[in-house]
Amino acid sequence: MYILASPQASNFVEGVDKAFIIIFAVCFFFLIGLTAAMIYFIFRYNKKRNPKATQIEGSTTLEIVWTVIPTILVLVLFYYGWAGWIPMKTAPKDSxxxxxxxxxxxxxxxxxxxxxxxxxxxxxxxxxxxxxxxxxxxxxxxxxxxxxxxxxxxxxxxxxxxxxxxxxxxxxxxxxxxxxxxxxxxxxxxxxxxxxxxxxxxxxxxQAASENIDSPTEAGKRIMTNIGCFACHSQDGSKLVGPSFKGIYGHEVTVKTGGETRTVMVDDEYIKRSIYEPNADVVEGFNKGLMVSYQGQLTDTEVEQIIEYLKTLK
Structure with a gap:
């Protein structure tokens, strides 16, 4: 069962929808009212009907009315918005x-x-x-x-x-x-x-069956998919945010290390360091600081499985 929307999918739906409907209703009311008033004034007070301008004196009562009513409306809108928002700020202790x-x-x-x-x-x-x-x-x-x-x-x-x-x-x-x-x-x-x-x-x-059945190569690909590696690194040689994985293992790359340019071999140690210290050796032509460390996010076994997968991308 795939659901794009549901009228009561969570406990917050009613409060948020109520605030939205009230705000929308108030805006719609004034949109129609002001538009209708504007059209009326255009026809009622055009130059043909009123060739000579008429001086209209101000009204203190009217000014009080159009100050007090909008203030009340704003407070009402604030209340419903606040009533829908404030419960979101405190999670139950048994969550x-x-x-x-x-x-x-x-x-x-x-x-x-x-x-x-x-x-x-x-x-x-x-x-x-x-x-x-x-x-x-x-x-x-x-x-x-x-x-x-x-x-x-x-x-x-x-x-x-x-x-x-x-x-x-x-x-x-x-x-x-x-x-x-x-x-x-x-x-x-x-x-x-x-x-x-x-x-x-x-x-x-x-999970255990998957770990036992999957080859290290398949496990490595699954891990990389789960942590989003392929969003920044292609598998077909095309350039994205980071260098492509295609054919990278066992080849030399030019990197910048501490401001110095050097050539290194892409081996197990290089890949492991790139995962745990991504800003230590930055491949030439790419920017520093775009990849974060996976130290603590991946185990050494998972890194070894990633390496096994990268070896297959000839």
Whole structure:
């Protein structure tokens, strides 16, 4: 079941939609009213009907009315906006917590039991708190059907919470322009009944089977896909943000190290260093500072699997 939108997909839908509808209704009312008044005045007071201008004195009563009424309307709009926003700032203590890592250009979701996915799996009717972390630039996690959005800012602790109320699959986007591949930061949220989610969450057989069945090459490709490597590095020789992976292993490249230009062989140690210290050796023709370190994000075994995959890209 794939759902683009749902009237009550989360606990915040009602509050956000109510504020939107009220604001839209007020704006629509005044748009029609002011447009109608403008058209009336154009015909009623045109030069043919009024060849001689008439001096109209001001009205204190009218000025008070058009000051007080807009002030009341603004306060009403503020109240509904505030009433829909303030609950988003405090997550329930029993929330199910998931760490979200944003980087150019993908989101990765990490669970307390060690699972890591590129689709957000959440239990239905259970408060979910997303702890947001950016490894590079400002991103923004946005789930339209849930009516929630929060910026993910490097160096700042941010969070977003919601209670998904309808089973289904929903879109998740980055809503902050974050660079070349920003539009490719599209993920999914899968809302599952609690029992089904518990089964998925505690089931390690699929992960274990994958680790046992997959060759190191296949595992390396899967890891690189999950962490978004192919958003910046091509596999066919074309130039993106970073150098292409095609034919790179076992060949020499020219890099800048500490301001000096040198030639190095792309071997296991070079790749491992590039993953953990991406700004140490910057390939000539590419910019420094665009890749963040994966130290602590990848294990040595996962790096070895990535290397095995890169060896196949002749």
């Amino acid at each position: 199910f917590e998931i760490d979200v890592v944003a980087r150019m250009w993908n989101f990765t979701f990490q669970y307390e039991n060690g699972k890591r996915t590129d689709t957000l799996f959440v239990p239905q009717d259970k408060p979910v708190k997303l702890n947001l972390k950016s490894l590079d630039v400002v991103h923004s996690l946005y789930i339209p059907a849930f009516r929630v959005k929060e910026d993910v800012v490097p160096g700042r602790e941010k969070f977003l919470w919601f209670t998904p109320t309808n089973e289904g699959i929903y879109d998740l986007f980055c809503a902050e322009y974050c660079g070349l591949q920003h539009s490719y930061m599209i993920n999914l949220v899968k809302v599952m009944p609690q029992e089904e989610f518990n089964t998925w969450y505690t089931d390690t057989t699929q």
